[in-house]
Amino acid sequence: MTTSGAAGVAWSLPMPRSFLTRQPLALMRFIFAGFALVLLAPVFWGNESTTTSTLPRMRVTPKGVETSFEVIGEFVIGHPVLVPRRNNHNGLAPIPELESATRAKLRYANGACMDIEISGSRIRYAMENFVEDSGGLRFTLLLPPRFGVGGAYYIGDGTSRPFPLIKEQQILAQKNASIITFLDPSGEGFSILTPEGFHEIQDYRVFDQPALAWIYNYQFGKYSKRTGFVFDITSLSPLPDATPPPRFIIDRFGQYAVLDFPEKITDERQLREDADREATDLAAIASTPRDSWGGLPGSRESYNLRATGFFRAGHAGGRHVLVTPEGNVFYQLGVCCVMPDEGMTVVRGRECIFEWLPPAKGGFKAAWQNGDPSTGIVSFHVANIIRKYGSPYDDEAWSGRAVKRLRAWGFNSAGAWSRLTKTMKAVHFAGTPQLPLEPWMAPGLRPMQGAERTYDPFQAGVEEVIDQAFAAQVAPHADDPAIIGWFIENEVLYENISKAVPSQRSDSPSKLRLVQLLREKYEGDITRFNVAWGLTCTGSPESPADFDALKDITLFVATPDAAADMRDFMRLFLEAHYARVERLFRKHAPNHLLLGSRWQPGTASDEQLVRIAARHADIVSVNYYTRTIAPDFLHYVHEWSDGKPLLLSEWHYTATDQGLGGHMEVPNQKERGLAYRNYVENTAVLPFVVGHQWFAYADQPATGRWFEGLNGEAANTGLVNVADRPYLEFIMECKKTNNTIYDLMFR
Numbered sequence: 001m002t003t004s005g006a007a008g009v010a011w012s013l014p015m016p017r018s019f020l021t022r023q024p025l026a027l028m029r030f031i032f033a034g035f036a037l038v039l040l041a042p043v044f045w046g047n048e049s050t051t052t053s054t055l056p057r058m059r060v061t062p063k064g065v066e067t068s069f070e071v072i073g074e075f076v077i078g079h080p081v082l083v084p085r086r087n088n089h090n091g092l093a094p095i096p097e098l099e100s101a102t103r104a105k106l107r108y109a110n111g112a113c114m115d116i117e118i119s120g121s122r123i124r125y126a127m128e129n130f131v132e133d134s135g136g137l138r139f140t141l142l143l144p145p146r147f148g149v150g151g152a153y154y155i156g157d158g159t160s161r162p163f164p165l166i167k168e169q170q171i172l173a174q175k176n177a178s179i180i181t182f183l184d185p186s187g188e189g190f191s192i193l194t195p196e197g198f199h200e201i202q203d204y205r206v207f208d209q210p211a212l213a214w215i216y217n218y219q220f221g222k223y224s225k226r227t228g229f230v231f232d233i234t235s236l237s238p239l240p241d242a243t244p245p246p247r248f249i250i251d252r253f254g255q256y257a258v259l260d261f262p263e264k265i266t267d268e269r270q271l272r273e274d275a276d277r278e279a280t281d282l283a284a285i286a287s288t289p290r291d292s293w294g295g296l297p298g299s300r301e302s303y304n305l306r307a308t309g310f311f312r313a314g315h316a317g318g319r320h321v322l323v324t325p326e327g328n329v330f331y332q333l334g335v336c337c338v339m340p341d342e343g344m345t346v347v348r349g350r351e352c353i354f355e356w357l358p359p360a361k362g363g364f365k366a367a368w369q370n371g372d373p374s375t376g377i378v379s380f381h382v383a384n385i386i387r388k389y390g391s392p393y394d395d396e397a398w399s400g401r402a403v404k405r406l407r408a409w410g411f412n413s414a415g416a417w418s419r420l421t422k423t424m425k426a427v428h429f430a431g432t433p434q435l436p437l438e439p440w441m442a443p444g445l446r447p448m449q450g451a452e453r454t455y456d457p458f459q460a461g462v463e464e465v466i467d468q469a470f471a472a473q474v475a476p477h478a479d480d481p482a483i484i485g486w487f488i489e490n491e492v493l494y495e496n497i498s499k500a501v502p503s504q505r506s507d508s509p510s511k512l513r514l515v516q517l518l519r520e521k522y523e524g525d526i527t528r529f530n531v532a533w534g535l536t537c538t539g540s541p542e543s544p545a546d547f548d549a550l551k552d553i554t555l556f557v558a559t560p561d562a563a564a565d566m567r568d569f570m571r572l573f574l575e576a577h578y579a580r581v582e583r584l585f586r587k588h589a590p591n592h593l594l595l596g597s598r599w600q601p602g603t604a605s606d607e608q609l610v611r612i613a614a615r616h617a618d619i620v621s622v623n624y625y626t627r628t629i630a631p632d633f634l635h636y637v638h639e640w641s642d643g644k645p646l647l648l649s650e651w652h653y654t655a656t657d658q659g660l661g662g663h664m665e666v667p668n669q670k671e672r673g674l675a676y677r678n679y680v681e682n683t684a685v686l687p688f689v690v691g692h693q694w695f696a697y698a699d700q701p702a703t704g705r706w707f708e709g710l711n712g713e714a715a716n717t718g719l720v721n722v723a724d725r726p727y728l729e730f731i732m733e734c735k736k737t738n739n740t741i742y743d744l745m746f747r
Contacts, residue, residue, distance in 0.1 A: 055121045056190065056235045059101040062450075065116065065123050067233055071350040072184040073710025077123070077192070077231070079116075080137035080218070082108050082130075091138060095503040095554055107503075109556040110134075121235075126228040130220065137218040141192075142204070142211040143182065144704065144711045149659050150185030150249065150258050153214075155199050163212055166656050167205035167665060172212075174200050180214055183236070185249045185258070186353045192216075193232040195223065208627070210662045210715060252356035254380025254722040256659040256702055263658070265723040271388040274725065278401075282408045288739045292428045294412025295328035296742045303329065310591045311430065311484040313618055313645055317746045319687035320645040325481045331684065331741050332484065332691025334415035334432065335719065336650060337698070338402055338424075340382050340393075342417070343722065344369055345701035346710055348376025353703070358383045366393035369706065377706045381698055384723050396423045402697065403429045409719070409731050410738025415693030416487060416598065416649060425482040432595060432649075432693070434487040435474065435585065442469035449508055450500020454492045457576040458509035467584055475588040485593025487649070488581055491600050491623060494609055497573065498566040502555035511551060514569050519547040521565065532561035567608065574612040582616035596621035598649045601633070607640045614641035619690065623650035625664060629682040638688045645690040648683060652695045654716040660699060662715020673733020680737045684744045694734075698722070 057068040064078040081091035094106035094114065102118040112134065115126040143151075148165045156177030164172070178196040183189035192214075200215040218229065251257040253265045265271060291297050300307065303316035307327030314323045322330040347357060358364035360373035363386055369377035386393050399421040406412075407429075414420065414431035424431070438453050439445040444465040445455040455462065477483055497510075504511040522529040526546050530536060533555065535543040544550055557566050585594055594617045604610060604622045614620050620641045624634075638646055653675040654662040666675050676694070683689050696717045704712030719734075720726050737744075 056233050058118050058121065058123070058233065060096075060098055060104040060116055060118060062096050062098065065118065067190070069188060069190060069235055071186055071188040071237075071353065071710075072190075073350075073704075075141055075143070075190075075711070078140045079106055080114070080125075080139050082110070082112060083135045083138050083217075085135035095556070097503070097554065107554050107556075109558045121233045123231040123233070124228060125230070128227075134220055136220050139216045139218070141214045143213070144714065145205065145210050145212065145661050146702065146704075146714060147182070147184060147212055148661070149256055152183045153201055154179075154181040155201070161201075164203065165659070166661075167203050170202055170206045172201040172203055174198070180216070181236070182214070186350070187237075189236040191234040191236065193234070194218075195229045197222070205661070205665060208625075208664050210713070248353055248355040250354045250380075250702055252354075253384055254701060257355065259659045261658050263721065263723075263725050263727075265384075265725070268387050271384060271723065272390065274723075275388045275390075282404060285408045285735070287408070288410065290412065291324060291326055291328045293324040293326065293328070293330060293430060294333070294407070294428075295324040295326065295330040297328065299329040299742075300327035305329070308591075310481050311593060313593060313690070319745065320690050321745070322484070322645075322690050329742065329745075330412075331745055332413055332415075332647065332693065333411045333680075333738050333741060334413045334691060334693040335406060335411050335697050336415035336417050336693050337696035338399065338406070338414040338418035338431075339395075340379055340385075340398065340698070341419075342696055342705065343379040343381035343698055343701050344377050344706040345379070345703045345712075346376060346706050347378050347703075350703075350710065363392055380701065381722050381724065388724060395419070396421050399423050400427075403427060405719075405726070406697075410735040410741075411694075413484065415695070416490065417696070420482060425480070428482065430482045430484050432484050432487060433477075434490060435581070436469040437466065437489050437581065441473075442466065444468075446509070448497065448510070449504050451493055451497045453490055454577075456509045457573060457580065458513045460509070463580060463584075466580065467587075470584050470588040474585070478589050478591060483592050485595040485618065486585065486589060487595045487621065488578075488597045488613075488617065490598045492597060492603070493600070494570070494574070494603055495606065498570050499557060501569065502557055502562075502566070506551035510573065513572065515547055515550045517569055517572065518550065518565060521568070532559065532565075534559045534562070571608060571612065574609060578613050578616040593618040595619045595647060595649070598623050601626065604637050605633075607636075610637055610640040611642070614644045617644065619645045619647050621647040621649035624648045624683075625651050626679075627664065629679065631682075631686065634683070634686060634689070643688070646686075646688050647690055648692045650693055650695045651679065652715075652717050653679075656716070658699075658716060658721060660702060660714055660716035662700070662713065662717065669727045669730040670733070672727070673730040676730070676734050677737045680741070681744060684741060685747070694719075698724075 059066050064076040066074050066076050068074045079094050079096055081093055083091040092108045092110060094108050097105045097107065104116045106114040110131060112130045113128040117124045148163045151163045152160045153163065154160050155173055155175040156179060161173060176196060177199050179191055179193050180199050181189060181191040194216055195218060197219060198217040202213045202215060204211045204213050249257055255264055289297050299316065305314060305316060305323055305327045307325060309325050311325060312323050314321055316329050322332060324330045347354060351357065358367040358378060364383055365371050367379050367383040367386065369375040382393050385398060400423040403424055413429060416432055416434060418431050420431040436442045437455065439447045439455055442465060446459045448454045448456045501510045501514050506512060518529060526544065530543050544553060557563055582594060596617045596619050597613060598621045600623055620637060622637060634646060653664045653666050653672045655666055655668050655672055657668055666672055680692055697719055699718035699721050700713050700715050701722065702714055704710060704714045719731055
């Protein structure tokens with residue numbers, strides 16, 4: 001294929017026949033022209049280029065420079081890591097100071113600084129104080145796995161290469177070049193023009209991270225006399241009169257159009273046939289005796305347990321257990337996201353990639369978020385439900401069918417992010433909601449800078465704000481027996497807070513509390529503080545003259561004394577947060593369990609955090625994603641919690657057979673089932689584990705979850721797919737273990 005650059009220079013971009021044959025959506029359906037891929041020498045100050053392509057929207061964020069494209073979404077060129085010449089593969093990550101949407105300063109712990117300025121589609125990087133032992137800068141950009149369903153890349157002006165649908169190896173390509181180009185399966189794409197340097201394409205799925213990665217290395221040795229450089233970003237689009245014309249990549253059922261698989265829906269008649277035989281299929285699955293809540297019948301009498309009318313934590317047979325409102329042993333076999341919202345995806349701005357969208361009026365209105373097509377957010381899962389049953393969508397009817405399925409498959413309750421409907425409560429299908437402690441849940445809470453999903457516990461008036469939120473959203477459910485308990489929060493990365501607070505300014509309540517702690521700890525002696533934190537150049541901006549000056553400067557935690565001080569600060573932070581939550585929770589929900597914080601494993605590896613949080617909760621919860629169960633890790637968490645029960649509150653395995661893939665990939669649905677069995681059977685036998693919550697009921701949409709923009713998670717997480725078809729080979733393996741769960745517990 002031949003294209004023309006802005007300077008009128010034509011060059012060839014060869015594409016092997018094998019690529020066109022294997023990935024028919026990628027490029028074969030499009031003739032790209034006017035790409036403005038200008039092959040220049042490395043771009044430094046004074047070298048200006050022109051382009052005829054569409055300008056992307058760009059802004060500086062705490063994570064990097066976000067570049068937004070109309071159809072393919074947002075991509076972040078991460079702030080560069082400073083890589084020393086030797087002995088530090090990870091390098092030094094900067095602390096960003098955002099001045100505006102187009103300007104920022106990056107500070108590194110060794111005194112180096114970098115100014116970032118965005119102008120149009122150009123990013124300017126200006127360097128200061130980069131010391132001699134610095135080897136270079138490493139930039140990283142992540143691409144969603146959907147690029148493996150017909151996407152491609154070029155390094156330099158070389159041959160196009162397809163991204164793999166299935167992970168094969170970590171390193172996909174390496175080359176010295178001054179330009180990298182990415183093409184989405186839709187045909188849209190973008191190029192990044194850089195100084196000549198070492199480019200890599202890696203598949204992070206080999207590390208169980210659902211992303212493909214571009215890594216660019218800027219080498220100081222090659223450009224030793226330069227104090228700055230630029231990146232130029234070019235948006236690529238197929239011409240409107242391209243022959244053949246652009247085609248959709250998502251079919252009318254929300255499936256990848258380019259892929260074929262046995263369970264694929266191709267006609268609405270298949271949906272109606274699924275509905276006709278659903279009841280018969282479920283009736284054919286043998287049931288296992290359970291009490292009305294999914295507990296072990298007769299265990300109340302066998303283990304001398306008491307019924308309180310609510311779920312509670314207890315002991316039976318020498319181990320921790322949950323107890324149903326009827327007084328029986330209960331092991332939670334929960335499923336997260338028992339609601340259709342997880343299937344919502346953004347369609348506004350990229351309507352061209354969809355074969356069909358639900359009509360804005362009439363029976364399909366409920367497929368749009370909040371029944372409002374103007375949101376530009378739609379659920380193909382809901383649209384398929386409407387077509388499957390031939391009636392308007394109804395939450396109660398949907399949840400009733402979901403519960404029948406889940407119970408037939410051996411599950412007994414709803415996990416996090418589920419919506420407990422009246423139907424679910426009426427049939428004793430219990431759930432685990434989350435307390436309103438994220439700023440979007442409780443107006444008036446100040447977001448914690450540097451850590452998503454939580455608030456600043458030192459904010460003035462925070463107790464009143466949380467009290468009011470609990471009174472409005474928790475207290476009305478205080479007498480509901482269908483609520484097992486409440487999660488405190490979800491995956492707050494507490495390990496990042498101790499890194500973020502020292503760089504904040506005086507508008508941060510946490511930074512002010514840190515300065516107060518440091519003043520007290522060092523007894524007002526700023527010189528002793530400067531020595532302890534490695535700030536020994538008296539009179540320099542990095543060596544403050546008094547403690548008040550600390551409020552508005554960036555501090556690096558780079559010495560053992562600084563790390564110890566931040567450990568002391570985190571003790572104050574965590575105690576303020578968890579003690580307050582417990583106090584207000586007991587006030588508004590005295591009958592329910594406080595279920596912990598749904599930490600990621602890395603977060604749960606902090607002994608101080610676990611000890612403090614567990615003092616203020618009934619159960620500790622960890623979102624334990626893993627390929628290999630590590631009993632020693634789980635034992636440590638249990639011991640640090642002073643013997644509290646443990647709930648494994650989120651995990652899954654995925655497969656790529658329908659194009660989704662994602663986190664914790666295995667080869668196929670049978671392997672998903674075997675992985676489920678291995679996970680549950682090797683953890684349920686631990687005497688302190690009281691339940692699991694599989695994530696999630698239905699697959700995520702192929703085009704990403706709505707609240708994460710155009711490139712949100714799009715994984716095979718579900719028990720059912722977008723067309724509401726169960727993954728029966730996977731589910732039947734799950735059921736084998738679910739049916740024997742109480743035998744496993746007490747063997």
